[in-house]
Amino acid sequence: MIKESVRKSKIQKDKKRSFSYDLLPGPYKTLKELVEISSQSKNIEGVQKAQNFCSDILEKLGFRIEHIINPTNKSAKLLVATRKGQSSKTISFIGHTDTVGNPESYPFSLDLGNNKILGAGIADDKAGLVSCFTALESFISKTCHHHHNIRVIISPNEEVGSPGFHRIFKNLGYVSDIVLGLEPADISGNIISSRSGNRWYKLRINGRSAHSGRFGESHINASHELANIITKLSRYNNEFKKIRVNVGSIQTQFKTFNTICGQSEAKIDVRFSSLEDREFIHRKFLNILNTPDQECPYTGDTVKSFYSIEDDCPPLSNTSRNEHLLESIKESIRLIEGKKIESIHSGGAADINYLMNEFNIGVDGLGPSGGKLHTTNEYIWADSLINRAKVIHHTLNALEKNYENGL
Numbered sequence: 001m002i003k004e005s006v007r008k009s010k011i012q013k014d015k016k017r018s019f020s021y022d023l024l025p026g027p028y029k030t031l032k033e034l035v036e037i038s039s040q041s042k043n044i045e046g047v048q049k050a051q052n053f054c055s056d057i058l059e060k061l062g063f064r065i066e067h068i069i070n071p072t073n074k075s076a077k078l079l080v081a082t083r084k085g086q087s088s089k090t091i092s093f094i095g096h097t098d099t100v101g102n103p104e105s106y107p108f109s110l111d112l113g114n115n116k117i118l119g120a121g122i123a124d125d126k127a128g129l130v131s132c133f134t135a136l137e138s139f140i141s142k143t144c145h146h147h148h149n150i151r152v153i154i155s156p157n158e159e160v161g162s163p164g165f166h167r168i169f170k171n172l173g174y175v176s177d178i179v180l181g182l183e184p185a186d187i188s189g190n191i192i193s194s195r196s197g198n199r200w201y202k203l204r205i206n207g208r209s210a211h212s213g214r215f216g217e218s219h220i221n222a223s224h225e226l227a228n229i230i231t232k233l234s235r236y237n238n239e240f241k242k243i244r245v246n247v248g249s250i251q252t253q254f255k256t257f258n259t260i261c262g263q264s265e266a267k268i269d270v271r272f273s274s275l276e277d278r279e280f281i282h283r284k285f286l287n288i289l290n291t292p293d294q295e296c297p298y299t300g301d302t303v304k305s306f307y308s309i310e311d312d313c314p315p316l317s318n319t320s321r322n323e324h325l326l327e328s329i330k331e332s333i334r335l336i337e338g339k340k341i342e343s344i345h346s347g348g349a350a351d352i353n354y355l356m357n358e359f360n361i362g363v364d365g366l367g368p369s370g371g372k373l374h375t376t377n378e379y380i381w382a383d384s385l386i387n388r389a390k391v392i393h394h395t396l397n398a399l400e401k402n403y404e405n406g407l
């Protein structure tokens with residue numbers, strides 16, 4: 001009996017599914033097709049299929065397509081699509097097709113009773129892409145000759161940090177006046193006005209090793225100096241300003257008790273929410289390195305410090321310069337969704353960070369509102385797909401109007 005009722009409910013569910021899918025409006029069909037392409041970051045062939053799916057859509061909208069080979073890492077190609085406008089100003093969208101989960105174990109499904117659509121990578125970041133395409137389609141159909149160049153950048157490996165593409169993002173950032181990130185809004189629909197940046201320092205201190213029991217021999221303990229450096233640096237931790245200096249790893253030359261350590265290394269991760277704070281910490285770091293405490297009691301020699309910057313991800317800053325853009329997006333959401341939302345800070349970096357510099361402005365979280373990212377219950381609110389497409393369309397209209405008004 002139990003088996004029979006399970007079978008019946010499955011048939012009913014399947015019927016419901018095929019029935020619903022046939023009636024899906026265009027953007028939902030596109031989303032279903034995109035979600036059904038298996039594109040976990042490591043699945044290069046699958047990700048490339050998803051990238052090609054997106055480039056076909058953009059090509060039909062009059063975008064010039066570039067597929068850029070990863071210069072250093074193994075991945076599918078970066079997609080950069082550009083539609084020329086009549087001015088030199090550029091709006092760049094940034095999103096990604098790679099996902100954490102896969103549709104084989106977590107397929108596209110509708111739960112319209114709860115206003116949800118579920119699926120692997122649906123919120124992060126496939127629905128964001130589909131909202132963007134939907135907005136562009138309606139925008140271009142009404143505004144064939146737009147002022148701004150419109151660029152859509154789609155990463156094939158964002159979920160693993162987009163290795164290999166950071167320099168290209170940086171260069172694209174310098175030719176972007178406004179950057180709009182398609183990462184999901186949170187479950188309440190809040191958008192992201194700032195994201196912390198990070199800088200990773202690999203620090204090596206060279207002292208002079210010796211036996212710790214022998215007196216009269218020259219020695220400088222590199223680990224003692226490293227301990228001093230960490231103590232001084234950690235004073236700049238500031239939760240309120242979202243500055244964090246974190247030592248994630250320390251390695252020393254020896255593993256014994258009776259040795260004066262001649263070489264010591266640390267991996268330091270600094271987080272900040274503005275470029276000014278990044279420079280502030282960097283200056284303090286250099287000052288600390290230039291004024292070492294440890295010296296040889298016999299020769300007066302001091303330690304030598306070497307550092308390299310292993311990753312340098314700028315922040316998406318919430319400055320007065322992007323206030324107007326933020327207000328305009330919030331107002332669009334109020335008009336379209338009938339609710340007031342907030343702009344929030346996110347501690348984690350995303351691709352948009354690498355496009356940011358001191359000249360441009362950006363906002364992230366313009367994708368549909370969703371939750372349970374990277375889990376087997378990842379979802380978006382079903383109506384959010386269309387609503388956020390409308391918000392993006394509104395925003396493009398507002399930016400065009402600003403340009404006409406010389407703003």
Ligand SMILES: [Zn+2]
Pocket residue numbers: 096124125158183
């Ligand atoms: Zn993402």
